Amino acid sequence: MDGEILRDPTRRFVLQSGAAVGGGLLLSFTMSSESQAAGDTKVNAYVRIASDGKVTIASKVPEVGQGIKTALPMLIAEELDVDWSAVTVEQAIADTKVYGRQVAGGSMATTLEYDGLRRVGATVRALLIAAAAARWNVPADSLKTEAGFVVDAAGKRRASYGELAQAAAALTPPDPKSLTLKDPKAFRIIGKSHKSQNLDAIVTGQPTYGIDVRLPGMLFAAFAKAPVYGAKVASVDLAPAKAVKGVRDAFIIEGGTNLQGLLPGVAVVADSWWAARKGREALQIQWAEHPTARQSTAGFAAKAAELAAAPPHRNLHNDGDVEAALKGAAKTVSAAYSYPFIAHAALEPQNCTAHVKDGKVEIWAPTQNPESGRALVARSLNIDPSAITIHLIRGGGGFGRRLMNDYMVEAAAIAAKVNAPVQLIWTREDDMQHDFYRPGGWHNLTAGLDAKGGLTAWKNHFITFGEGETFNTAAAMNATQFPCRAVANYRHDVSVMPLGFPTGFLRAPGNNAFGFVIQSFTDELALAAGKDPVAFRRELLGEPRLLGEPGKGDSFHTGRMRGVLDLAAEMSGWGRKVPKGTGLGVACHYSHLGYVAVVMQVTVKDGAVKVDKVWAAADVGRQIVNPSGADQQMQGSILDAIGSTLYQSITFENGAAVNSNFGDFPLLRMADAPPVEVRYKLSDNNPTGLGEPAYPPAPAALCNAIFAATGKRIRSLPIGDQLA
Amino acid sequence: MAFNLTVNGESRIADVDGDTPLLWVLRDTLGLVGAKYGCGAALCGACTVHLDGIPVRACVTPISGVGEQKVTTIEGVGKTAVGAKVQAAWKAVDTPQCGYCQAGQIMSATALLATTPKPTDEEIDAAMNGNLCRCATYIRIKKAIKVAAGLEKA
Ligand code: FES
Numbered sequence: 001m002d003g004e005i006l007r008d009p010t011r012r013f014v015l016q017s018g019a020a021v022g023g024g025l026l027l028s029f030t031m032s033s034e035s036q037a038a039g040d041t042k043v044n045a046y047v048r049i050a051s052d053g054k055v056t057i058a059s060k061v062p063e064v065g066q067g068i069k070t071a072l073p074m075l076i077a078e079e080l081d082v083d084w085s086a087v088t089v090e091q092a093i094a095d096t097k098v099y100g101r102q103v104a105g106g107s108m109a110t111t112l113e114y115d116g117l118r119r120v121g122a123t124v125r126a127l128l129i130a131a132a133a134a135r136w137n138v139p140a141d142s143l144k145t146e147a148g149f150v151v152d153a154a155g156k157r158r159a160s161y162g163e164l165a166q167a168a169a170a171l172t173p174p175d176p177k178s179l180t181l182k183d184p185k186a187f188r189i190i191g192k193s194h195k196s197q198n199l200d201a202i203v204t205g206q207p208t209y210g211i212d213v214r215l216p217g218m219l220f221a222a223f224a225k226a227p228v229y230g231a232k233v234a235s236v237d238l239a240p241a242k243a244v245k246g247v248r249d250a251f252i253i254e255g256g257t258n259l260q261g262l263l264p265g266v267a268v269v270a271d272s273w274w275a276a277r278k279g280r281e282a283l284q285i286q287w288a289e290h291p292t293a294r295q296s297t298a299g300f301a302a303k304a305a306e307l308a309a310a311p312p313h314r315n316l317h318n319d320g321d322v323e324a325a326l327k328g329a330a331k332t333v334s335a336a337y338s339y340p341f342i343a344h345a346a347l348e349p350q351n352c353t354a355h356v357k358d359g360k361v362e363i364w365a366p367t368q369n370p371e372s373g374r375a376l377v378a379r380s381l382n383i384d385p386s387a388i389t390i391h392l393i394r395g396g397g398g399f400g401r402r403l404m405n406d407y408m409v410e411a412a413a414i415a416a417k418v419n420a421p422v423q424l425i426w427t428r429e430d431d432m433q434h435d436f437y438r439p440g441g442w443h444n445l446t447a448g449l450d451a452k453g454g455l456t457a458w459k460n461h462f463i464t465f466g467e468g469e470t471f472n473t474a475a476a477m478n479a480t481q482f483p484c485r486a487v488a489n490y491r492h493d494v495s496v497m498p499l500g501f502p503t504g505f506l507r508a509p510g511n512n513a514f515g516f517v518i519q520s521f522t523d524e525l526a527l528a529a530g531k532d533p534v535a536f537r538r539e540l541l542g543e544p545r546l547l548g549e550p551g552k553g554d555s556f557h558t559g560r561m562r563g564v565l566d567l568a569a570e571m572s573g574w575g576r577k578v579p580k581g582t583g584l585g586v587a588c589h590y591s592h593l594g595y596v597a598v599v600m601q602v603t604v605k606d607g608a609v610k611v612d613k614v615w616a617a618a619d620v621g622r623q624i625v626n627p628s629g630a631d632q633q634m635q636g637s638i639l640d641a642i643g644s645t646l647y648q649s650i651t652f653e654n655g656a657a658v659n660s661n662f663g664d665f666p667l668l669r670m671a672d673a674p675p676v677e678v679r680y681k682l683s684d685n686n687p688t689g690l691g692e693p694a695y696p697p698a699p700a701a702l703c704n705a706i707f708a709a710t711g712k713r714i715r716s717l718p719i720g721d722q723l724a
Numbered sequence: 725m726a727f728n729l730t731v732n733g734e735s736r737i738a739d740v741d742g743d744t745p746l747l748w749v750l751r752d753t754l755g756l757v758g759a760k761y762g763c764g765a766a767l768c769g770a771c772t773v774h775l776d777g778i779p780v781r782a783c784v785t786p787i788s789g790v791g792e793q794k795v796t797t798i799e800g801v802g803k804t805a806v807g808a809k810v811q812a813a814w815k816a817v818d819t820p821q822c823g824y825c826q827a828g829q830i831m832s833a834t835a836l837l838a839t840t841p842k843p844t845d846e847e848i849d850a851a852m853n854g855n856l857c858r859c860a861t862y863i864r865i866k867k868a869i870k871v872a873a874g875l876e877k878a
């Protein structure tokens with residue numbers, strides 16, 4: 001477990017001797033945002049250099065399988081100029097005061113840290129050079145570095161970073177603005193593939209994850225919550241649980257009504273988790289009535305149909321005059337698309353270990369978003385946030401689920417009643433039935449084409465969840481998504497219905513569904529226009545230009561999209577003849593600052609879809625930091641999307657999720673995972689993240705390929721047995 | 725009651741109820757946390773261990789059913805020649821994303837290669853069908869198996 005980290009939150013931009021860490025240099029930085037170029041984010045990081053030259057670099061962002069624990073330290077190591085083999089990476093502790101943003105979300109880590117963390121490395125390097133300059137009594141600019149050594153220009157004198165570390169620690173750091181970062185052509189670490197952290201521990205089964213945390217005297221807990229979100233405990237007989245061998249205690253947690261916070265339930269604490277779970281199953285709980293019990297998937301669908309037939313509640317964007325354009329169109333096309341709620345289903349069920357002692361709380365959590373967990377725990381336990389220590393533990397998958405911290409506040413609330421550290425582990429069923437789901441949605445689209453097959457009008461009446469002007473989490477749609485601004489007449493309308501279930505961010509939130517809708521409907525328009533799907537998209541993109549305001553989240557560069565579209569078409573041999581029953585489908589979508597185009601080849605036989613092959617092209621700027629990790633994220637996102645598009649749907653009945661485990665919420669299996677060929681289109685833009693943007697085009701590429709193979713248009717997900 | 729077990733070549737005693745799944749005996753009683761809990765219902769393969777070399781789902785294997793069979797877990801599989809090769813290939817290919825499923829994947833892959841040293845794609849798919857990877861690292865898992873089998877280079 002590498003949760004240990006040294007920190008010094010009180011001092012800004014100071015260095016201190018690393019005696020406490022076994023000699024060498026501990027450099028701790030809190031570079032304030034003012035000291036950097038405008039628009040840069042606050043950067044904090046730690047570098048430690050031992051006297052033998054070994055370098056320890058802290059990775060600030062939680063690791064949940066996105067590979068950030070490799071990519072961020074690579075940025076520091078590059079500018080520090082050390083061999084990657086000399087670097088050990090430690091997971092930083094949760095401390096926003098020291099590290100700034102520590103969120104594994106939004107594919108933002110590369111975007112936000114690319115410059116700042118390189119500056120951290122460059123600062124340390126400058127100090128080591130200054131120490132050597134003082135020692136040799138020569139000007140600093142006569143010295144250079146070579147993989148862990150400072151050398152003089154003549155190559156006569158050499159000192160290792162380890163030798164210089166103590167002296168460097170006594171110097172005043174330079175102004176970060178004065179530092180020149182490496183020419184990318186000189187990169188030795190960035191741009192080369194480096195392996196996942198914790199690889200040895202993972203392949204040999206050493207403790208790595210939240211559920212592997214072991215503390216002296218630790219007990220295990222299971223926690224029963226109402227199947228209907230937020231329902232209270234009406235009555236419970238705790239005795240049968242307490243009678244189970246190994247059970248230490250069972251008690252009610254009152255909880256509140258905030259669906260993102262601590263919910264009511266019954267905790268069982270035992271010597272082993274199996275005993276806690278057995279105790280929990282022995283509980284006889286009567287849950288109080290709750291209004292959400294009246295909600296169901298069937299009810300949502302009926303309400304969505306009713307809203308679709310009525311005038312929209314609100315218009316969120318309007319360019320030109322859609323109705324007039326539709327009247328004047330040579331052809332109009334209308335279609336209704338929908339998609340279900342889905343669960344995150346990370347393979348490691350939610351869990352957290354907490355120890356409450358002497359007014360302090362220590363937490364070991366696989367969380368993607370520790371600071372919001374800290375706030376939640378502080379509120380629930382009525383303690384000061386500074387009394388809470390959170391160790392970031394590698395998560396067995398995240399996908400956005402661990403941005404929420406319900407498991408953390410539950411573990412803390414249970415531990416507060418127990419005189420020992422407690423590890424709470426949810427069952428798989430708990431995990432699936434108490435998720436923050438990707439919300440379902442309904443889109444009613446109409447578009448107009450002119451006589452030449454050009455798009456003249458586009459309107460979408462989006463039906464989603466919310467109340468009044470507020471949307472449920474991840475249930476809002478950006479009203480200016482492409483093809484907005486590429487078509488003269490464009491409307492985005494919305495109607496909402498209330499929802500009693502919590503929703504949340506799932507890999508490429510919103511876009512994971514909107515990509516399916518927009519890019520499938522675009523395919524329908526290509527067909528209506530009598531044009532090839534790639535050619536139609538090229539025309540729609542038009543001349544390379546920025547749509548929207550530069551720097552705004554929704555601004556969209558048509559040329560960058562064209563670049564990846566062309567590349568994916570080329571990679572796949574778009575336009576080639578394929579056998580009967582086989583089809584090629586294309587889709588391209590922009591999200592999380594990344595442009596991705598995907599082509600899939602599928603074969604449909606006896607109602608069963610087989611994805612033969614996938615080609616994907618991405619433009620995420622001028623530099624791929626870690627190609628091995630980048631490929632993993634591209635391939636993983638696309639296969640994730642294929643699995644959810646084929647099979648996944650959460651169904652609600654009587655206010656509760658019906659699905660409970662991988663039997664009724666299937667994940668993709670190896671035999672159904674196609675090869676995915678990935679290429680990057682480098683463009684002169686800042687590097688951005690890859691955890692999410694490859695997902696959104698994939699569902700539409702799959703469904704468009706199915707259409708090409710069979711003539712059957714999929715407008716509602718999952719595909720399930722629609723082809724049977 | 726007390727159960728005498730052989731785990732990774734060592735004699736161990738576990739004093740638990742007979743219906744306790746092997747997974748929780750390993751994790752909570754014997755301190756071997758390599759086998760993972762994913763579903764508890766033989767649906768994901770994260771808990772895969774070997775009994776006399778045969779892959780089983782430890783989450784649905786009651787301790788009372790283990791008897792004399794030798795238990796091998798991810799912590800001990802590297803002591804076998806095939807297991808060591810598989811682990812090395814997994815690293816060479818940089819297979820994991822989150823890594824949570826990988827112990828189970830390695831155990832299934834090792835059992836496959838122990839009986840089928842040069843598997844076909846179909847044999848790999850069949851042997852690995854019960855091991856889910858939520859991060860969908862299947863492309864690299866398959867590659868790592870082929871590398872371990874000497875069919876491909878890392
Ligand atoms: S935990 Fe045993 S198969 Fe999933």
Ligand code: FES
Nearest residue numbers: 823825857858859
């Ligand atoms: S690597 Fe994450 S579940 Fe397989």
